[in-house]
Amino acid sequence: MTVSAVRQLSTSTIRPLRKLEQAPPQRCELTPWDVSLLFLRYNQRGLLFHKPHPSDGQDEKPITIIIDRLKHSLSHVLAHFSPLAGRLVFGNNASSSSSSHVFIDCNDAGAEFIHAVADIGVAHVLTTIDVHPIVESFFPLNGAVNCDGISLPLFAVQLTELTDGFFVGCSFNHAVADGTSFWHFLSSWSEICRINISRENEPLVNISRPPVVQRWFPSGKLSPVSLPFSNPHEFIETVSRPLLRDRFFHFTPKSIARLKAKANEEGKTNKISAFQALSAHMWRSVTRARNLPADEIISCGFSIDNRSRLEPPLSRDYFGNCVQGKRATVRAGELLAHDLAWAAWLVYRTVVEHNDAVVRSTYDAWAKAPFFIYLSKMDNVSVVIGGSPRFDVYGVDFGWGRPVSVRSGGENKLDGKISLFPGREGGGSVDLELCLAPAVMCALESDDEFMDTVSSPPRIL
Missing domain, CATH: 3.30.559.10 (Chloramphenicol acetyltransferase-like domain)
Known part of the structure; x- marks a missing residue:
């Protein structure tokens, strides 16, 4: 079964849920731990699920209800994890035209949500000895480099509907979050999704583990990292993927x-x-x-x-x-x-x-x-x-x-x-x-x- 067997049906931009009286999002500086990853590609992790059946004590809901709940809960969780709804910004340093700095503008530009379908079942994904080649097409933003976060979403998710299940494929900018942070985010998103949220005038849903989005600096004060270039795209490497x-x-x-x-x-x-x-x-x-x-x-x-x-x-x-x-x-x-x-x-x-x-x-x-x-x-x-x-x-x-x-x-x-x-x-x-x-x-x-x-x-x- 080829990659073409996965068909994208819709793409949406999901922005954080905010009220008019809320303070605007803030700029988030990056540390050396973040910046050193600028030229790797987006990290990708995904989860495979069975579709629920009434015999499991869960009602089988139409896909439209499932997608609506995923999108709505995503808008809630992005309000807590505001950096993931922003974009990277590179600016030249005032003291040198050959150097720059980078930060996250938490501007609520939003995350990407894709709905796709594939004529393949859960068992077929699991029964091959090697990872099934179709899995790669369950993820969005293939080929994206972390420094592309200037214009690309810092987080994107593709819900691929299988014949008897779902695959939730996430691509996240590795210059913004590590694995611990990613799984914290995903757990918080699913925590909100399990709540029956009212669509009208609901308050922002609290989560059990609010993130600490303020970056750590040794001095305790914000200390923007100075980069030895003015245009990051000049430093992107072009490499062919090895046969593995x-x-x-x-x-x-x-x-x-x-x-x-x-x-x-x-x-x-x-x-x-x-x-x-x-x-x-x-x-x-x-x-x-x-x-x-x-x-x-x-x-x-x-x-x-x-x-x-x-x-x-x-x-x-x-x-x-x-x-x-x-x-x-x-x-x-x-x-x-x-x-x-x-x-x-x-x-x-x-x-x-x-x-x-x-x-x-x-x-x-x-x-x-x-x-x-x-x-x-x-x-x-x-x-x-x-x-x-x-x-x-x-x-x-x-x-x-x-x-x-x-x-x-x-x-x-x-x-x-x-x-x-x-x-x-x-x-x-x-x-x-x-x-x-x-x-x-x-x-x-x-x-x-x-x-x-x-x-x-x-x-x-």
């Missing part, structure tokens, strides 16, 4: 517990976490499948949430980017010559050494010598881990019940990219999305040591 296989692997709670116990037992410690054990396991398994030269320098990269690392810590509801990339680096032969504990300890040390002083020093260093993240600078001999099993993916319920599964769009994928999600059954289970060159993926699938740690996800009725 993209598939999910499921780790049960028992499998994750075994990996953690093995790493701690081999290392004669109790400090290695489940994340560190799983990261080390994937790093070693992918490296083994790649059959690299022993002296090849490789790394395991991952993002660390700075919210809890700062002193005092930031609120978990801080809205924006608050993550920092870190790497454990070694030679391929050395990694494979040692056991799981040795690799996990490299990851552990990288994590524990990331403290308040490191966060602040790297923040200051970026301000003095700005750099930007490009996919082209990432090699194909390492692994890069994103996402988190702690995100409340399956708590997102728009009134149709829990999601069936989670999927990513086609953007920002590279050889060795790993995305972590909680397993649907909970309990510490993990669904891991992995992108690899086809031959390497085949080698990994033939690796008994790796395949013995994964299993089929629970059957979803």
Whole structure:
């Protein structure tokens, strides 16, 4: 089934719900954590749902009612998350025509809502070994670069109606929000959507976790970032997407517990976490499948949430980017010559050494010598881990019940990219999305040591 099987029926602009007496939206400055992502593409995450049936205790509503409720609740939640309804603004610095600054104008320009249909069922999306190619067309703003947020919406959603379900595909500007912020937003949207809102003169619906949209600066005062260019579009890279296989692997709670116990037992410690054990396991398994030269320098990269690392810590509801990339680096032969504990300890040390002083020093260093993240600078001999099993993916319920599964769009994928999600059954289970060159993926699938740690996800009725 081709991408053309998805047909867009309508496109709407959804603006935040505001009353005349409310104060106008404010400008939102960006931090180095935000600005360093300007030249990546929009991040894309989506959820697959069954259509509700009367037997589930839910009435099967016409699609027009579902779309109306989604749009109306989106206008409510955007009033809380005002940056997502704005646009990026680049302005030249007064002191230099070759430099500029960027901020979000929270001007209520709005988010984009698309209604589409596809002649495909939920089961068909899930039954392919690799991620079904049609999934990419379930997302809006394909090809958009974060700095395109000057004119493009900073958030767009496509509701694709399937024969027996829905797919809610979201594309959000990664220079505006990280994964923690995105799932906070999506949970808040679904929270409002479950309320039976009156259409006439209703007050703005409160949410259980209001976001903290004020950006953090070390001095406590707004400090706009100075950029070393006047036109950001001159710095956009044009790269062809590599040929990759993209598939999910499921780790049960028992499998994750075994990996953690093995790493701690081999290392004669109790400090290695489940994340560190799983990261080390994937790093070693992918490296083994790649059959690299022993002296090849490789790394395991991952993002660390700075919210809890700062002193005092930031609120978990801080809205924006608050993550920092870190790497454990070694030679391929050395990694494979040692056991799981040795690799996990490299990851552990990288994590524990990331403290308040490191966060602040790297923040200051970026301000003095700005750099930007490009996919082209990432090699194909390492692994890069994103996402988190702690995100409340399956708590997102728009009134149709829990999601069936989670999927990513086609953007920002590279050889060795790993995305972590909680397993649907909970309990510490993990669904891991992995992108690899086809031959390497085949080698990994033939690796008994790796395949013995994964299993089929629970059957979803």
